[in-house]
Amino acid sequence: MAAAPVPALDAAALARLADETVDHRFKGLPPDAAGTTVGALAAEHRNLFTGGFTTPVLALSAERLEHNLAAMETYTARHGLAFAPHGKTPMAPQLFARQLDRGAWGITFAVPHQVRVARAFGVPRIFLANELVDAPALRWLARELDADPDFRFVCYVDSVRGAGLMDEALRAAGARRPVDVVVELGAGDGARTGVRTEAECAEVADAVAAAPTLRLVGVAGYEGEVPDADYGRVTAWLRRLTALAADFDAAGRFADAGEIVLSAGGSAWFDAVAEVFAELPDLSSPVLKLLRSGAYVSHDDGHYREITPFNRVPGEGGLQPAFTLWAQVVSRPAPDQAFLNAGKRDAAYDLHLPMPHTVRDRAGEVRDAKGVTVTGLSDQHAWLRTDEGVGLEVGEWVGLGLSHPCTIFDKWQLIPVAEADGTVVDYIRTFF
Amino acid sequence: MAAAPVPALDAAALARLADETVDHRFKGLPPDAAGTTVGALAAEHRNLFTGGFTTPVLALSAERLEHNLAAMETYTARHGLAFAPHGKTPMAPQLFARQLDRGAWGITFAVPHQVRVARAFGVPRIFLANELVDAPALRWLARELDADPDFRFVCYVDSVRGAGLMDEALRAAGARRPVDVVVELGAGDGARTGVRTEAECAEVADAVAAAPTLRLVGVAGYEGEVPDADYGRVTAWLRRLTALAADFDAAGRFADAGEIVLSAGGSAWFDAVAEVFAELPDLSSPVLKLLRSGAYVSHDDGHYREITPFNRVPGEGGLQPAFTLWAQVVSRPAPDQAFLNAGKRDAAYDLHLPMPHTVRDRAGEVRDAKGVTVTGLSDQHAWLRTDEGVGLEVGEWVGLGLSHPCTIFDKWQLIPVAEADGTVVDYIRTFF
Numbered sequence: 001m002a003a004a005p006v007p008a009l010d011a012a013a014l015a016r017l018a019d020e021t022v023d024h025r026f027k028g029l030p031p032d033a034a035g036t037t038v039g040a041l042a043a044e045h046r047n048l049f050t051g052g053f054t055t056p057v058l059a060l061s062a063e064r065l066e067h068n069l070a071a072m073e074t075y076t077a078r079h080g081l082a083f084a085p086h087g088k089t090p091m092a093p094q095l096f097a098r099q100l101d102r103g104a105w106g107i108t109f110a111v112p113h114q115v116r117v118a119r120a121f122g123v124p125r126i127f128l129a130n131e132l133v134d135a136p137a138l139r140w141l142a143r144e145l146d147a148d149p150d151f152r153f154v155c156y157v158d159s160v161r162g163a164g165l166m167d168e169a170l171r172a173a174g175a176r177r178p179v180d181v182v183v184e185l186g187a188g189d190g191a192r193t194g195v196r197t198e199a200e201c202a203e204v205a206d207a208v209a210a211a212p213t214l215r216l217v218g219v220a221g222y223e224g225e226v227p228d229a230d231y232g233r234v235t236a237w238l239r240r241l242t243a244l245a246a247d248f249d250a251a252g253r254f255a256d257a258g259e260i261v262l263s264a265g266g267s268a269w270f271d272a273v274a275e276v277f278a279e280l281p282d283l284s285s286p287v288l289k290l291l292r293s294g295a296y297v298s299h300d301d302g303h304y305r306e307i308t309p310f311n312r313v314p315g316e317g318g319l320q321p322a323f324t325l326w327a328q329v330v331s332r333p334a335p336d337q338a339f340l341n342a343g344k345r346d347a348a349y350d351l352h353l354p355m356p357h358t359v360r361d362r363a364g365e366v367r368d369a370k371g372v373t374v375t376g377l378s379d380q381h382a383w384l385r386t387d388e389g390v391g392l393e394v395g396e397w398v399g400l401g402l403s404h405p406c407t408i409f410d411k412w413q414l415i416p417v418a419e420a421d422g423t424v425v426d427y428i429r430t431f432f
Numbered sequence: 433m434a435a436a437p438v439p440a441l442d443a444a445a446l447a448r449l450a451d452e453t454v455d456h457r458f459k460g461l462p463p464d465a466a467g468t469t470v471g472a473l474a475a476e477h478r479n480l481f482t483g484g485f486t487t488p489v490l491a492l493s494a495e496r497l498e499h500n501l502a503a504m505e506t507y508t509a510r511h512g513l514a515f516a517p518h519g520k521t522p523m524a525p526q527l528f529a530r531q532l533d534r535g536a537w538g539i540t541f542a543v544p545h546q547v548r549v550a551r552a553f554g555v556p557r558i559f560l561a562n563e564l565v566d567a568p569a570l571r572w573l574a575r576e577l578d579a580d581p582d583f584r585f586v587c588y589v590d591s592v593r594g595a596g597l598m599d600e601a602l603r604a605a606g607a608r609r610p611v612d613v614v615v616e617l618g619a620g621d622g623a624r625t626g627v628r629t630e631a632e633c634a635e636v637a638d639a640v641a642a643a644p645t646l647r648l649v650g651v652a653g654y655e656g657e658v659p660d661a662d663y664g665r666v667t668a669w670l671r672r673l674t675a676l677a678a679d680f681d682a683a684g685r686f687a688d689a690g691e692i693v694l695s696a697g698g699s700a701w702f703d704a705v706a707e708v709f710a711e712l713p714d715l716s717s718p719v720l721k722l723l724r725s726g727a728y729v730s731h732d733d734g735h736y737r738e739i740t741p742f743n744r745v746p747g748e749g750g751l752q753p754a755f756t757l758w759a760q761v762v763s764r765p766a767p768d769q770a771f772l773n774a775g776k777r778d779a780a781y782d783l784h785l786p787m788p789h790t791v792r793d794r795a796g797e798v799r800d801a802k803g804v805t806v807t808g809l810s811d812q813h814a815w816l817r818t819d820e821g822v823g824l825e826v827g828e829w830v831g832l833g834l835s836h837p838c839t840i841f842d843k844w845q846l847i848p849v850a851e852a853d854g855t856v857v858d859y860i861r862t863f864f
Contacts, residue, residue, distance in 0.1 A: 024552040027545040031572035052568045110812035113459040120456040131762035136484045140463035193763035330563035331625035379838045380542035
C-alpha cells in the first residue's frame with residue numbers, strides 16, 4: 001500500500017544548515033574555508049583531493065547515495081510497502097528530506113533524543129521502534145503532539161508495566177491527544193526487547209486499552225534479532241507477527257485505530273518482510289505495512305554487503321557502498337608496517353576493521369590497495385600491514401571501505417558528498 | 433623542572449560556550465530547557481535525577497574530576513615533570529583551561545584538527561604527538577605560528593621522507609617561523625610509529641637539520657606501545673630515549689633549540705617515566721621533561737583502573753572514575769533479561785562492556801547493581817543479564833561504569849558535571 005503524500009520538512013530549518021559557519025567543529029574540512037558558510041563552501045565545488053581538505057576525511061559518494069535512495073524507493077513501491085527508513089543510522093535531516101521526497105511515509109528512530117532532532121526539522125511522521133517510559137521525554141512528546149495536529153507518532157510497548165508508566169507520565173503531563181502504540185512481539189527466546197508470547201501480548205494490549213492516554217494501532221517487531229536467523233526462521237517469526245495482527249483485529253482491539261500499523265524490517269531481511277506482509281488477509285481497517293530499513297542509505301563494505309537481501313534477489317536491485325574514509329600514511333617504520341592518521345575516532349570498528357581499497361599518491365595517481373591490510377586501530381591511528389614489495393609511502397592517501405553505517409555516521413558531524421571525480425557538491429550535517 | 437606560567441586561554445571564546453543555546457544537538461539535556469543558554473541552565477543547578485534530564489545521560493562527577501586534576505598536578509610537580517596532558521581524550525576547552533590553571537605546560541594532541549580546536553580557544557603551547565605531513569594542515573599551522581609569536585608548537589618526525597614533505601609544504605606556504613620537531617623513537621620492533629633504530633634517528637635528525645623550515649628541539653616517544661610491556665621493558669626503552677637525547681646533545685644537534693624537549697608518558701607508566709627522566713644528566717641547555725598522560729582527567733572503571741601506575745605507588749596518590757552513564761530499563765522480557773536505552777552510540781565498548789554499579793528506583797532509592805551484567809550492546813540498547821531473584825524493573829535507572837575515556841568523551845557533546853547529590857553545577861562541551 002503506497003503511503004499518502006507527506007508534507008515537506010521545515011524548509012527554513014534545513015536552509016539554516018547551509019548558513020552554519022565552517023570552523024574547528026568540523027574535522028576534515030579545509031582550514032582555509034574557516035569563517036565561510038557551509039552553503040558557500042558547497043557552492044565552491046572544491047575537489048576532495050586538491051581543495052585543501054585535511055586528513056582524515058570521510059566522504060559520501062554522490063552517485064552511490066542517489067543510487068541507494070532510488071533502489072529502496074523502487075523496492076518498497078514494487079512490494080506495496082510503506083517505508084519509514086531508520087533515521088538513527090544517519091541522523092541527518094538532509095537525508096530525511098531526500099527519503100521523504102522519494103515517497104517515504106516517515107522516519108523511524110530509536111530514542112526520544114533522535115525524535116527531538118527530527119522534530120526540529122519538521123519530520124511529520126515518526127515511528128519510534130523502542131519502548132518509551134522516560135517521563136520528561138513523554139512530557140515533551142505530549143506537548144509536541146498537542147501543538148501540531150498533523151504530527152503522527154507511533155511507538156512500541158512491550159510490558160504491562162511499561163504501558164502503566166507511559167499512562168502515568170502522560171496524565172501528569174496533561175496530554176490531550178493519546179499516544180499511538182504498537183505491541184512489540186519479541187523475535188524469540190533470548191532475543192532483544194519485545195513480548196515473548198502471544199498470551200502476554202494480549203495482556204499488554206489489555207493494559208493499553210485501559211490507559212486513556214494510549215491508543216493501540218498495531219503490532220511490530222524486529223526480525224533482525226531472530227535467534228540463529230535464516231530465511232525459514234525469519235519468515236516463521238514474521239508469520240507469528242502477521243497472525244498476531246489478524247488475531248488482535250478479529251478481537252476488535254484496533255477498533256479505534258483508523259489505520260492499522262504492521263511493522264518490521266531492518267536491512268538484512270526485507271525480502272522476507274515483503275513476502276510475508278503480502279500474505280496478510282484484509283483486516284477491518286486499511287493496514288500500513290511499514291518497512292524500517294535504514295542502513296541502505298550509505299550501505300557499506302562489510303556487514304551489509306554480506307547480508308543485504310539483494311544478494312538473494314539480485315534481479316530486484318542492489319545497493320552500493322557510499323562511504324570512503326580517506327586517511328594519510330604518516331609513518332612507515334618497517335618494511336611490513338605503515339600507519340594512517342585515522343583511528344577509532346574516525347572509523348567504525350565494531351563489526352569489521354576498515355578495508356583499504358585505493359591508494360592515491362601525491363601526484364593524484366590512483367592504484368589498487370592490494371597487499372595493504374588494516375590489522376588494528378588505536379584512537380587516532382590505523383595499523384597497516386603491507387605485503388612484501390608493496391610500495392606504500394609516507395604522504396600517500398589510502399581510501400578505506402568501512403563496515404556498519406551506524407558507527408560510521410556518528411563519528412562525523414559534517415560529511416562532504418563527492419562525485420566520482422572528487423568534486424564536492426554538498427555537505428551532510430549529522431546530529432548525534 | 434616546573435614549567436613557566438602559561439598565559440590564560442581566550443576568555444571570550446570560553447565564555448561563548450556558556451552562550452550556546454541548549455537544543456536538540458545535545459542528547460540527555462532537559463527538553464524543557466530548550467532555548468535557554470548553557471550558562472543559564474548551569475545557573476539553575478538542576479538535579480540530574482529529578483531535573484528533567486532524559487535517558488541515557490552521561491555525567492561527570494564534579495568531586496572526582498577535581499580530585500583527578502589535583503592528583504596529577506601534585507604528581508608531576510613532585511617529580512619535576514612538565515605536563516602536557518593529552519587533549520585528544522576529552523577535547524574539551526573548559527578542561528584544558530583547568531589543566532593549564534593547575535600548572536600544565538600546555539596540551540598534547542594527536543591530529544591537526546584537534547590543534548585547530550585548541551587554537552580556537554587560545555591554547556598557547558601544543559605538543560602534537562604524531563607525524564604531520566598533511567600539506568593543508570601545515571599551511572594552516574604556518575599561518576598560525578606566524579600570526580602569534582607566543583604560540584609554541586612541537587611535533588614528531590620519524591622519517592627522512594616525512595621531514596622532506598614537511599619542509600616542502602612549509603616552504604610552499606611561505607612559513608616564516610621554523611616548526612619545532614622532536615625525533616620520535618619507536619617503542620620496539622612491531623610497535624607503533626617512531627624510528628626503529630638510533631642510527632636511523634640520526635638520519636632523520638640530519639634531514640631535519642637540512643630543512644630550513646624545521647628546527648630539532650628534542651626526542652620523544654610513547655612507552656605505552658612497548659611490546660609485551662612490563663616495568664623492566666618500559667624503563668629499558670625509556671633509557672634508550674634519554675640516551676638518545678644525551679647523544680644528540682653531545683653531537684650538537686640541539687644547538688639551536690634553546691630548550692631541549694624530552695617527552696614520553698601515557699597513563700599506564702608515568703611512574704617509570706618519572707624514574708628514568710630523573711636520571712637524565714645535565715645537557716647543554718635546560719630540558720623540558722614533558723609528561724603527556726591524558727586519560728587521568730576522567731579515569732575509568734575498567735582499563736585505566738587496572739593499569740594506573742598508582743596501583744604500584746599508592747602512597748603517591750590515586751585517581752577516581754568520574755563518569756557514570758545513566759540509562760533506563762525499557763524492557764524486561766524474561767526473568768533473566770533486561771534492556772537499557774543506551775548502546776554503542778552512548779558508551780565505550782572497545783576495551784570492556786559497561787559495568788552496572790547502581791540501580792536507582794523511581795522513588796530515588798539507590799541500591800547496588802549486584803547480579804546485573806551487561807552482556808552486549810546494540811546501537812541503541814544494552815543487553816542485561818539479571819541473576820535469579822534480582823528485582824530490576826522497567827523505568828528504573830541503572831548507573832554504568834565505563835572503560836576507556838577516549839571512547840566515552842567522544843560520544844557526548846555536552847556533559848553535565850554533577851555533585852554527589854546530583855546537583856549539576858556545570859556542562860562540559862566537547863569538540864570531536
